[in-house]
Each structure stands twice: as structure tokens, then as C-alpha cells.
Amino acid sequence: MSEAQAQRSAMPRLNEPAPEFDTKTTHGPRKLSDYKGKWLVLFSHPADFTPVCTTEFVAFSKAHPRFQAMNCELLGLSIDSNFAHIAWARSIEQNFGVKVPFPIIEDLSMKVAHAYGMIQPGASDTSAVRATFFIDPDSKLRAMVYYPMSNGRSIEEFLRLLEALQTSDKHGVATPEAWKAGEKVIVPPPQTQAAAEARKGEGYDYTDWYFSKKAL
Known part of the structure; x- marks a missing residue:
């Protein structure tokens, strides 16, 4: 099997159990089972202290109460250390007046990034692309959205998609x-x-x- 085939075979699939993780974050240890009974939006970004990622974290942080109102938590990730995450979160609060209220995964080993297909060799072998995963209260993967490194995501669209998923499930x-x-x-x-x-x-x-x- 080629490296590209190995990457594709590792990609998670919709309506199947989301890949497990047990990892260090800026809010202490986190594992997938911590979110059982809630929706989870797990999203990756290429690197701390980068401008596009900063705009996304500001928007995710401002929208955090709206996600929580829909029984959904947020969890970020990049291939950076906890020290870098903490320093960047403090910089965002200082420069933009917005406190990052959700955890950010330290993934220096790229274990979580590879499990979720966040590493796209065509974009980078060492940074995660802008991947977003919607995981339901039963820990099943329900939606995946990928953006290139150069373009920021729409957090309003993610809120809309979350409400649509919940509406479809309920009715x-x-x-x-x-x-x-x-x-x-x-x-x-x-x-x-x-x-x-x-x-x-x-x-x-x-x-x-x-x-x-x-x-x-």
C-alpha cells in the first residue's frame, strides 16, 4: 500500500464511531468519552500565531455560548505544544479582547491528526488543514468539512449545520x-x-x- 493509500484508508467515515483520543489539552486531559451525551465540534488549524487561524478562534470563541445552548462543545487542535496554545490564547485575549473558552489539543505526535485525516500531504506533511468534524452524542461522526490553509471557515455555517443535523435527527x-x-x-x-x-x-x-x- 502506498503512503497516499494509507492516508486514505485512515480517513474516518460518516455515521461510524469517531476515532478515539485521549490527549493533553489547555484545559487538562481530554478523551472522546468525556463528550458522551453531547455534540462535539472538533476542529484543526494549521498553526498557532497565524492570522487566518486567529480570526477563526475569535469567531469560535464568540459563538461558544450558542454552541453550548445546542448541547455542543468545541475542541480545537493543531500540531503545536500546550505552551504555544496557552501563549496564543493569551495573545488573542490581549489583542482582540476575546477569551478562548474551549480546550485546544496538543498534538505534537500528530496521533489525533492522523486518526482524523487532518494531515493532507498535498497541503503539508507537518501541519493540519482546516478540518472540522461533527460528532454526535453517541460518538458517531456525522459531518466532515475541509478547508484549505489559505481560507478561513464560516462559523455561522457550522452553527447552521449543527441545527440542521439536530432537526433531522429529532423529526x-x-x-x-x-x-x-x-x-x-x-x-x-x-x-x-x-x-x-x-x-x-x-x-x-x-x-x-x-x-x-x-x-x-
Whole structure:
């Protein structure tokens, strides 16, 4: 198996258990089981003391109460030491007036980064790309989002996606493009010809047998 194939085979997969970790962070030891019963957004950044990463940490920190209100915790990671993480968090507070309220994983060994496919050889062999993982209360991986090193993520989109995932789980529905809370959701398509023929009369916002919406 080539190195590239080994990297791909190590990639986590959606709707399967998220890779375990037991590691040092700026808030003390953390392991995946600590987050059982809650959602977790685990995200990596290329390096401390870099400008794009700083904007993301400021935005994640400001949004932290909104994530917590949705039973979700945040956990950062880069291939830097705890000392670097602490110094950077203090710098963010001093220069931007924002306190980083969530832990940051020290991953000098790159063990967690490799387990989650955060290292992309086409981008760098020594830094994690901007990878974001949504892990549900049962420790299953539900979504993965990758950004290049040069471009910052949208934390508002992550909040939107988290709410969409929780809505789908709670109500057994799907959500359309750019869906936001309060908008209509998509009813699962019928699975038999008879059910398809009956769909029009079921009281949904009907467009065709496979495309119907409803309000929650």
C-alpha cells in the first residue's frame, strides 16, 4: 500500500464511531468519552500565531455560548505544544479582547491528526488543514468539512449545520439548501409506488411525489 493509500484508508467515515483520543489539552486531559451525551465540534488549524487561524478562534470563541445552548462543545487542535496554545490564547485575549473558552489539543505526535485525516500531504506533511468534524452524542461522526490553509471557515455555517443535523435527527426529515430554523423541511420520499401515488393527498407542500415539504 502506498503512503497516499494509507492516508486514505485512515480517513474516518460518516455515521461510524469517531476515532478515539485521549490527549493533553489547555484545559487538562481530554478523551472522546468525556463528550458522551453531547455534540462535539472538533476542529484543526494549521498553526498557532497565524492570522487566518486567529480570526477563526475569535469567531469560535464568540459563538461558544450558542454552541453550548445546542448541547455542543468545541475542541480545537493543531500540531503545536500546550505552551504555544496557552501563549496564543493569551495573545488573542490581549489583542482582540476575546477569551478562548474551549480546550485546544496538543498534538505534537500528530496521533489525533492522523486518526482524523487532518494531515493532507498535498497541503503539508507537518501541519493540519482546516478540518472540522461533527460528532454526535453517541460518538458517531456525522459531518466532515475541509478547508484549505489559505481560507478561513464560516462559523455561522457550522452553527447552521449543527441545527440542521439536530432537526433531522429529532423529526426524521431532511433540510434543503441553506435551510435555517423556522423554514420548511423536506419529507422523506415514498419507498413504494403505492406510497408515491398517495403522496399528493397527504397534506404536504407538494411539488412532486419525491419532493414535498412541511412546516415543523
